[in-house]
Amino acid sequence: MDPYRTSGDNAFDFQRHFGELIRWVLPIFVLVTVAGFLAYLWFAPPPEESAVGGVDAPPARVGLLPVEQSDSETDSDALAFDPAFVTLRPLELAKAPVSPRFDAPMGSPLGALTYNAQPFLTTRHLGDDLNGIGGWDSDLxxxxxxxxxxxxxxxxxxxxxxxxxxxxxxxxxxxxxVITFYGHLDTVTVPVGAVVRRGDRIGTVGKADGRYLAHLHFEVRPAASLSPGPGYGDSALGRFAGEPFIARYRGAPTDQQNAALGGAFSSGPNAATKSDSPSLQIETQTESEGEKP
Structure with a gap:
């Protein structure tokens, strides 16, 4: 035994060992962390672009108007579609297909096998909620x-x-x-720009991803804006009651299910006459009535 060694020399020098740990291990940890971060930046996939603009735009499911293809990314971004700011141009209105007759959008052309669960302006409702006669989700x-x-x-x-x-x-x-509006659809079977005929299938009754019982929210609006807007309001917001509009401008006798194309002004034995069909004069709507007269 060394006579010059004291018992304190055998004690663990924590401060000295911890200092060595910091001096050697910490730089290695920092280098590994930085290398991993740089590798992530190098190999990470690029961010996905939204359908309505650049990479900063939030993801959204929206309808898109057909636009001309452009080689310039700037021009393409400038054409991003927001329905709240879109109005139909006079040329688009002039080119709209003539509609000599209107029929119910659900059930038979006269709306058989359906009922209106929430008519226009009932409890501030800005449309007609059309349901199958089975109720609940029977019309899904x-x-x-x-x-x-x-x-x-x-x-x-x-x-x-x-x-x-x-x-x-x-x-x-x-x-x-005018514009007819069909909301809460489960599926859509027509693209933007398609020309449809009366009675063509455009989609199926839905629930808006399970938010409501299955039904069709149907409206008739002036051809002003493509903004869907609210479904409820304190006033009619210029919209028309759908069922009375179709009844008034149907362009065929009330007992006729399928008139020849051309409605009130077509020719042939099955054509409706002017005396059979109501006047097509569209008058100013009052909000108290909530429909076109």
Whole structure:
């Protein structure tokens, strides 16, 4: 035994060992961390671009208007579609298909096997909620038809509250253009720009991703904006009651299911006459009545 060694020399020098650990291990840890971060930046996939603009735009399901292809990315970004700021141009209105007759969008052309669960302006509702007579979800997946001849000007998912929506532009014979609106669809079977005939299938009854019982939210609007807007409001917001509009401008006798194309002004033994069909004069709507007269 060394006579000059004391018992304190055998104690563990924590401060000295910890200092050596910091001096050797910490730089290695920092180098490994930085190398891993750089490798992630190098090999990470690029961010996905949204359908409505550049990489900074939030993901969204929206309807898109057909636009001309451009080689310039800047021009393409400038054409990003927001329905809240889109109005139909006079040329588009002038080119809209003539709609001499309108039929119910669900059930038979006269709306048989359906009922209106929430009519226009009932509890501030800005449309007609059409249901199958079985109630509940019995009409889920049932066909939804174009109410008249027209052009699809919107087809997409504007918001979770609306679900899938189709909007069709119509031009009643010699009268102001209108848009028919079909909301909460389960599926959409027509693209934007498609020309449809009265009775063509445009989609199926849905629930807006399970938010409601299955039904069709149906509206008739002036051909002004493509913004879906709210489904409820304190005023009519210029919209028309769908069922009375179709009844007034149907262009065929009330007992006639399938008139020849051309409606009130077609020729032939099955054609409706002017005396059979109501006047096509579209008058100013008052909000108290909530419909076109």
């Amino acid at each position: 997946g049932d066909a939804v038809h174009a109410a008249g001849d027209g052009e699809v000007v919107y087809a997409g998912w504007p918001s979770d509250g609306w679900g899938n929506v189709v909007m069709i532009l119509h031009r009643p014979t010699g009268k102001p253009e």
